[in-house]
Amino acid sequence: MSDVAQECAELVASRRVGAYHHLTFVAPGIAKLARPGQFVAVAVGGEEPATLLRRCFSLHKVSPAGAHRGTVDLVVSAVGAGTRWLTALRTHDRTDVVGPLGRPFPLPKEPVATVLVGGGYGSAPLFWLADTLRSRGCRVDMVLGAATEERLFGAVEARRSADSVVVTTDDGSVGHRGWVSDVLPAVITHSRAAVVYACGPMGMLRSVTEVAAEHGAVAQVAVEESMACGVGVCMTCVMPVRGNDGATRMVRSCVEGPVFRGDRVRWDAFADGRCLVPEDAVGAAAMRAH
Amino acid sequence: MAPVDLSTDLGGVVLPNPVMTASGCAANGRELHRFVDVASLGAFVTKTVMSQPRSGRPTPRMAETPSGMLNSIGLQGPGIRAFCEEDLPWLREHGARVLVSIAGGTAGEFADVAAHLAASPAYDCVAGVEVNISCPNVANRGQVFACNPEASAKVLTLVRERLPSGTPLFAKLSPDVTDIVEIAASVLGSGATGLTMINTLLGVVIDTERLRPQLAAVTGGLSGPAVRAVAVRAVWQVHAAMRAGTLPEAPIIGVGGVRTGADALELVAAGACAVQVGTATFHDPTAPRLALDGLAGLVAAHGFDRFADVVGIAHERT
Numbered sequence: 001m002s003d004v005a006q007e008c009a010e011l012v013a014s015r016r017v018g019a020y021h022h023l024t025f026v027a028p029g030i031a032k033l034a035r036p037g038q039f040v041a042v043a044v045g046g047e048e049p050a051t052l053l054r055r056c057f058s059l060h061k062v063s064p065a066g067a068h069r070g071t072v073d074l075v076v077s078a079v080g081a082g083t084r085w086l087t088a089l090r091t092h093d094r095t096d097v098v099g100p101l102g103r104p105f106p107l108p109k110e111p112v113a114t115v116l117v118g119g120g121y122g123s124a125p126l127f128w129l130a131d132t133l134r135s136r137g138c139r140v141d142m143v144l145g146a147a148t149e150e151r152l153f154g155a156v157e158a159r160r161s162a163d164s165v166v167v168t169t170d171d172g173s174v175g176h177r178g179w180v181s182d183v184l185p186a187v188i189t190h191s192r193a194a195v196v197y198a199c200g201p202m203g204m205l206r207s208v209t210e211v212a213a214e215h216g217a218v219a220q221v222a223v224e225e226s227m228a229c230g231v232g233v234c235m236t237c238v239m240p241v242r243g244n245d246g247a248t249r250m251v252r253s254c255v256e257g258p259v260f261r262g263d264r265v266r267w268d269a270f271a272d273g274r275c276l277v278p279e280d281a282v283g284a285a286a287m288r289a290h
Numbered sequence: 291m292a293p294v295d296l297s298t299d300l301g302g303v304v305l306p307n308p309v310m311t312a313s314g315c316a317a318n319g320r321e322l323h324r325f326v327d328v329a330s331l332g333a334f335v336t337k338t339v340m341s342q343p344r345s346g347r348p349t350p351r352m353a354e355t356p357s358g359m360l361n362s363i364g365l366q367g368p369g370i371r372a373f374c375e376e377d378l379p380w381l382r383e384h385g386a387r388v389l390v391s392i393a394g395g396t397a398g399e400f401a402d403v404a405a406h407l408a409a410s411p412a413y414d415c416v417a418g419v420e421v422n423i424s425c426p427n428v429a430n431r432g433q434v435f436a437c438n439p440e441a442s443a444k445v446l447t448l449v450r451e452r453l454p455s456g457t458p459l460f461a462k463l464s465p466d467v468t469d470i471v472e473i474a475a476s477v478l479g480s481g482a483t484g485l486t487m488i489n490t491l492l493g494v495v496i497d498t499e500r501l502r503p504q505l506a507a508v509t510g511g512l513s514g515p516a517v518r519a520v521a522v523r524a525v526w527q528v529h530a531a532m533r534a535g536t537l538p539e540a541p542i543i544g545v546g547g548v549r550t551g552a553d554a555l556e557l558v559a560a561g562a563c564a565v566q567v568g569t570a571t572f573h574d575p576t577a578p579r580l581a582l583d584g585l586a587g588l589v590a591a592h593g594f595d596r597f598a599d600v601v602g603i604a605h606e607r608t
Contacts, residue, residue, distance in 0.1 A: 004324050006576065043573060048549075050357045052514050052573045096574065228352050228359060229572040232321035235314075235337075235363045236352035250345045250366060255321070274506045275349045283345035287364060289395055 002100075004231075005029030009097040011089050012068060018150045020121050021076045021087040022060070028070025030099040031062040036129035037222055037259045040072065040099030041230030044082035053228045055082045056254070058199065059100065060124040072099070075124040075153060101230050102258045105129055105197055105220055111137030112194035115187050115217075116162070117180050117208050119200020120146045121153040122224060129197060130161035139163055141191045145180035145204070149173040163191075181207035188215040195220060198262070202270050209262030219262030225253040240266035240278050248281040294589050295596045298332065298563045301458040301483035301541050303417050305332040305387060305564065308597060309554065309582035312545050312568030313338050313391035313420060313462070314363065316578075318377040319384065325575035329385030331582070335566060336377065338391040338422045341399050341406075343369040348506035353495040358514025358547070359569060360493050362507035365393060365425060370403045374410040382415035389460070392449070393422040397441070401448035408453050419457055420543075421449055421482070424464035424489035426511045436464040436489070439476035450481030458483040460543060465520050466492055471531045484541035486566070487524040491517055514547055514569040521546025522560050529561025529602050549577060551584015558585070558597075559604035 009025035016022075030040060041054035060073040078087040089095070105125075108114070114133055116126045123144050130140045142162040146152040147170045155174075158165040166183050167175030176183055181204070188196065188211065196212040198205055199222040212219035227237040232255040241251045242264045251257070269276045277284050296307040310333045316322045318336050328334045346366025353360040367373070370392075381388050390407055394400035400421065407413065423445050424436035435441045446461055453459065461477035463470060465488040474485055490511025497504040525544045531537040544562025548554050549570040557565050565585070570577035589597050 006325065049573070051354060052357065052569060053352075053354050053359060054572065098575065226350065226352070228354075228361075229575070231325070231575050233315060233317045233575070234352070234361075234572050235317070235346065235366050236349070236361065238346060238349060238351070238366070273350075273500065276506075277345045277348055281345045283343035283366070283369075286340070286342040286344045286369075287347070289342075 006098045008094050010094050023074045026068040027072045031064045031070035034062045034100035035104035037105035038100035043096040044085045051082045054230045056227045056230045058125040061128045075121045113139040113191040115141045115193045115196045117143045117198040119204040122200030123153045127157050127161045143180045184211045206267040221262045222258045240269045307332040308564040310566045311335045312566035315568035315571045319381050326579045333389045333417050334386040335389040338393045339373045353504040358516030360510035362505045362510035370406045378412040382412040387417040388415050389418045391420040397444045397448050400445045401452050404449045404452040420460045422462050426492045443476045443480035446477045446480040446482050460484045460486045462486040464489045465524050474528045486543040488521045488546045518547025525560040525562050551588050554581050554585045561602040563601045
């Protein structure tokens with residue numbers, strides 16, 4: 001397994017961005033090791049918390065050098081007790097952060113064209129990925145979608161990081177009215193993209209995988225499964241994914257993911273906020289016995 | 291001042307210190323080893339292994355609760371063959387003393403798993419076997435072996451026959467019973483060397499937005515600091531029965547809601563000669579190490595030279 005750091009990280013900046021909070025922590029050990037697509041597991045609740053489980057966030061960006069010797073940036077949506085605690089932190093407060101965790105986005109060996117698709121604040125890791133891809137000579141087009149303009153993240157930053165940007169919102173408050181999958185075919189066709197990277201809700205990742213396949217592109221998707229530990233010991237963040245041998249296994253999205261090839265994910269198992277174990281998955285038969 | 295002697299006797303096998311991981315809370319070592327040297331623990335307790343590979347249950351499998359969590363993993367695992375080929379040799383290579391947690395859907399399956407384990411070339415790193423007769427995430431929920439003295443006794447008897455006589459055998463008990471002393475008596479009379487207490491408590495969380503159970507499997511096991519007082523009570527009752535002479539003397543491994551050295555000391559003072567750190571590891575992967583350091587500091591601060599002298603001491607101070 002790859003190197004990992006655990007740091008009592010000081011918050012040095014916290015600002016609202018639309019519906020979200022953008023937090024910057026001093027974490028030089030993590031900043032030094034991280035690559036785009038990896039995430040961190042953040043302790044919430046203080047010294048003796050009633051909220052025991054780690055909250056996991058993809059790394060928006062890292063700055064390995066600079067004023068604080070190394071910082072990491074996270075984008076947080078305050079929707080529950082843990083994320084509300086985190087977004088209520090004041091600068092110079094500290095919390096424990098473990099990372100970088102998970103597998104990063106695989107980068108193409110050749111300077112091929114790419115499309116990056118973000119849903120809501122799922123777009124957070126894509127700007128850093130875009131910069132990395134462009135430094136390797138890849139064309140980068142971006143598609144950002146959200147329910148409303150307030151829930152879009154990084155539309156301005158995208159114009160700096162990408163060759164083109166298309167925005168969609170469900171309510172039409174900005175950009176095209178509709179879903180990212182409505183505009184994605186034209187973007188892929190225009191750029192002749194070989195790889196589509198995506199991060200956002202499961203339903204969107206499934207659509208992106210399907211559209212990419214129809215256009216002969218590989219989809220690399222970063223999932224947002226809920227996790228308890230983030231480090232591979234609790235077995236709660238599993239999802240059904242086909243391996244190189246064709247067999248489906250319930251794999252941990254924190255260590256085998258969070259980035260998966262879209263065509264390896266068993267999207268048929270996801271429905272209505274749940275994920276079933278496919279009948280042909282390794283070990284499914286033993287569950288039926290007892 | 292000499293350092294405190296932290297060693298503890300698990301019924302014939304002496305460990306250098308009394309702090310362990312808890313089954314299902316540290317996978318099989320590789321992941322945790324990035325944060326805590328598995329050889330520095332008194333023992334490493336593996337995720338419960340059954341005879342066949344298991345996919346585990348559908349998701350969501352986890353719900354956070356006040357100072358705890360509910361899980362319905364469903365004993366996901368590779369099966370005993372892969373465990374003996376990959377996981378146990380890895381733990382042995384890294385110097386761990388291993389408490390292997392085993393389970394079965396029938397008493398016969400428990401015995402088969404034990405037999406396969408005993409035949410492993412890496413068996414010399416096994417410090418003991420923990421028989422998980424109390425996982426609430428099996429299909430016949432509410433009917434776990436550990437709720438029935440006869441069913442528990444049958445499992446322990448069959449497993450004992452398949453293991454070398456020098457291997458300590460620990461029965462992991464459920465607190466979801468009317469009289470835990472009765473279950474303890476049954477397993478100690480059927481080949482168990484000692485007891486591990488407690489497994490999780492059965493619970494349900496309702497998702498109030500969807501108005502349905504939050505776990506796909508509906509019920510799950512409750513763990514974390516929320517259950518610590520229940521664990522201390524179980525250890526207390528069983529250790530009290532041993533002191534009263536109504537139960538044979540046997541080592542007790544305490545587990546349930548331990549995060550700090552003080553939490554561990556509660557279980558020890560109630561009668562546990564070793565302590566497992568479980569859910570706290572999800573909060574902080576270094577938790578087992580922190581609990582060990584904290585416990586060692588507290589034993590010394592109370593003026594004891596030997597950890598063993600603190601075991602059950604609260605029974606003398608009621």
